[in-house]
Structures are given as C-alpha cells and as structure tokens.
Amino acid sequence: MPRIETPWGPWEAAPLHAVVALFQNLAAPWWVSGGYAIELAVGRSFREHEDVDITVLRRDQLAVRAVLADWDVHAADPPGRLRPWPIDEPLPAHVHDIWVREHPGGPWRFQLMLEETDGDEWVYRRDARIRRPLASVGIAAEGFLRLTPEIQLLFKAKGTRPKDELDFEQVLPHLTPEQAAWLREALATEHGRHPWQARLGS
Structure with a gap:
C-alpha cells in the first residue's frame, strides 16, 4: 500500500483482510466499500x-x-477537520466520515462511512428520495459483504476523479441490467443529467 501524506498525518492503508478480520467481531451489518467494492465486483485487481x-x-x-x-x-467534524471520537459519543447527523489508526501519531489505516436508514430501508444520504431495502445493498464475498457496485458508483458519480472513471469503466460490463437501470434512475434523481447515463444503456 502506498504511503500518502495528508494535512492530518500520513495515510498507510491496512491490508483489506486485516480490516475484514477486525469487523468480524461487529454484531451489526457492515460492508466493504470504496474501490475494493468495485474491484471485488470486477473479480480482479x-x-x-x-x-x-x-x-x-x-x-x-x-x-x-x-x-x-x-x-x-x-x-470529520466539521468536514475538512478531524477531532477525536470518544467511545460513548453519538456523532452529529452531519458527520459521516471517520478515520481510524492504531495509535496517535501513527498512520491512518482505514476509513468508516456512516449510512442512513429508515426502518428496513437504506437511505442515500445525499438525496433521501433514493432508497432501497437494506437487505439489497450488499453482495456476499468471501466471509463478508461488499457494497453493491451500483450503489458505490452512485457515490463516485459526484465530481468524478480519474480513479472513479476507471472504476466505472471496469465494472460497467459486470453490471446486470437491473443494476444498470437502478443506477441510471438514481443518477437522474440526484443529478438530472450525468455523463454515465448514456453508457448505462436504456
């Protein structure tokens, strides 16, 4: 893993298998997301x-x-700044990004993203009109769940970076017609028009 310098100290990501092992102890739903969710959907690095x-x-x-x-x-409270998260503090509703490392001064090792729900529905935090059954947001991988590629692409569609464009290009052939249709509709709901829509078919 590359070592990245940030304004809040170095970032040196932990191996995916080590983070997955840590979360096996969590008695609540969780999903591997981000670029790894896309890579797992593609089936290769x-x-x-x-x-x-x-x-x-x-x-x-x-x-x-x-x-x-x-x-x-x-x-990340407010976004763009980091502050310690005490063990017994419920985070404010505007906080959804959390950085984790073994000890102060060490490199950051992984990131947590907080997602919203309404009963048994997952609710997209950037646009509450976009929602779906919570049971449908993950796909089984090897001993854990990964976020579905269409949901991960929806997050990546805002201000796409070169790596997001690459992720879209690589996973596009692996999307089912149902996944592509869901993403196309979600993009229309959030953005109106988006460059990816035409490539998702009709």
Whole structure:
C-alpha cells in the first residue's frame, strides 16, 4: 500500500483482510466499500488502492466504536477537520466520515462511512428520495459483504476523479441490467443529467 501524506498525518492503508478480520467481531451489518467494492465486483485487481473503506449504519455507530475501543478514532467534524471520537459519543447527523489508526501519531489505516436508514430501508444520504431495502445493498464475498457496485458508483458519480472513471469503466460490463437501470434512475434523481447515463444503456 502506498504511503500518502495528508494535512492530518500520513495515510498507510491496512491490508483489506486485516480490516475484514477486525469487523468480524461487529454484531451489526457492515460492508466493504470504496474501490475494493468495485474491484471485488470486477473479480480482479486493476488499480492500486490508497485506502480501505468500510460502510456501517449510523444506528449502529456506538457498537462500531466499541469494536474499535483500542484504536485512535477521529470524526470529520466539521468536514475538512478531524477531532477525536470518544467511545460513548453519538456523532452529529452531519458527520459521516471517520478515520481510524492504531495509535496517535501513527498512520491512518482505514476509513468508516456512516449510512442512513429508515426502518428496513437504506437511505442515500445525499438525496433521501433514493432508497432501497437494506437487505439489497450488499453482495456476499468471501466471509463478508461488499457494497453493491451500483450503489458505490452512485457515490463516485459526484465530481468524478480519474480513479472513479476507471472504476466505472471496469465494472460497467459486470453490471446486470437491473443494476444498470437502478443506477441510471438514481443518477437522474440526484443529478438530472450525468455523463454515465448514456453508457448505462436504456
């Protein structure tokens, strides 16, 4: 994994298998997300990963924090700044990005993303009109769940970076017609028009 310098200290991502092993102790839903979710959908490695993203539900945040009791955990609060996340503090609704490392001064090792729910539905935090059954947001991998590629692409569609364009290009042939249709409709709901829509078919 590359070592990346950030304004908040170096980032040196942990191996995916080590993060997955840590979250096996969490008695709540969680999903491998980010670039790894796309890579797992493609079925092969096609680019280097600078970080590891794990998605959890906001309603389970204190259980997640308890699993990380021995780690140095910081919340992006407000976005663009980091501050320590005490073990017993429910985070404000505007916080959804969390950085994790073994100890203060060490490199950041992985990132948590908090997702919203409404009963048994997953709710897209950038546009609450976009939602789907919570049971449908993950796909079984090897001993864990990965976020579905169409949901991960929806997050990547905002201000796409070169790596997001590459992820879209690589996973596009692997999307089912149902996944492509869902993403096309979700992009229309959030953005109106988006460059990816035409490539998703009709």
